[in-house]
Amino acid sequence: MIVETLAPDTALSSLLRTATRPQHEHAETRGFVTQLMGGALSREAYIDLATQHHAIYSALEAAGERLRGDAAAAPFLIDALVRVPSLEADLALLLGPDWRDAVDVLPATRAYIEVLDGIDTAERFVAHHYTRYLGDLSGGQIISRMLQRHYGMTPEELTFYTFTEIPKPKPFKDDYRALLDAAPFTPEQIDAVVEEAKVAFDLNAALFVDLGGRNDEDSTAA
Ligand code: HEM
Incomplete structure (x- = not known):
């Protein structure tokens, strides 16, 4: 019998998805989100x-x-993803x-910004870029639908979730x-990206905890 051993998938995209799965699960189950x-x-x-x-x-x-001149970071500076104008x-x-x-x-936002302001390598930038933008293009689409359904919000109020130049995510x-x-x-740099992505998810989870603290309808929920 031939036993086939599959090489572990070492592509960065697979490593990121697999390694951050527990952090994703943790973030998306915070009380504020649910x-x-x-x-x-x-x-x-x-x-x-x-x-x-914002x-x-x-x-x-x-x-x-800041990293526009860095060859590894530059391909990720994709105009269609930029979110500040839509948030504004x-x-x-x-x-x-x-x-x-x-x-x-x-405070959790201030801590997150401090980390982002300290980014000085493409690895760290790519980790934070992946965590936010791929999330916005994935779960973000579900979040937008729920906000419209539950709170009567309009697509015009939620353009943050609409990537006009990306019609098909x-x-x-x-x-x-x-x-x-x-x-x-x-x-080594791939390891650094994966580790930083876990940090990025945890910063988002901490933000949800802070948001829960001041928006909680049910004071017993975490
Ligand atoms: C209500 C909360 C959330 C829901 C319902 C949700 C849902 C999802 C779903 C369904 C996918 C898979 C999409 C696909 O396979 O194409 C996904 C992927 C992803 N989400 Fe979330 N998510 C939530 C919160 C978050 C948060 C807080 C972050 C981080 C800030 C995040 C980051 C990501 C990333 C980076 C991916 C891409 C994974 C990969 O394929 O590499 N998500 N999310």
Whole structure:
């Protein structure tokens, strides 16, 4: 009998997906997320999330600009993904022209921004880029549908989740994974990307905990 041993899949896209699965599960089951998705919260709770996202994406997209000259980071600077303008448009609609006065950045957001402001390598940037944008193109689409269903929000208020230049997420995500797999990283750098992606997920989970603290309808939920 021939026993076939399959080589472990060492492509970065596979490693990222597999290694961050527990962190994904942890993040998506925080009380704030399950309550928001289940219709137990309010438009205001989503607006709170969107204001934190604005602060976070401003720092993430600034990190990308800092690394524009880096050959490994540059292919990830994809205009169609940029989210700050859509978040600003959403917040202007949701809170009015003075929306910036209403922003109250949470401690978890401040901690997340500090990490993003410290990004100085393509490995770390790619990890944070993957965690946010591939998530927005995946679960983000479900989140947008739930916000519309439960809170009567409109697509115009949720353009954060609409990538106008990416009409079909599936082929884009396939190309994105090919980009990850073609990145010129050494095995050590690949390990660094995977480790940083776990950090990125944990920062998102911590944000949900903070958001839960000030938006919780049921004080017994974590
Ligand atoms: C309500 C919460 C969430 C739901 C329902 C959700 C759902 C999903 C689903 C269904 C996929 C698989 C899509 C596919 O195979 O193409 C996915 C992938 C992904 N999600 Fe989430 N997600 C949630 C929260 C998050 C959060 C908080 C993050 C991180 C900030 C995140 C990051 C990702 C990433 C990076 C992927 C791509 C995995 C890969 O294929 O490499 N998700 N999500």
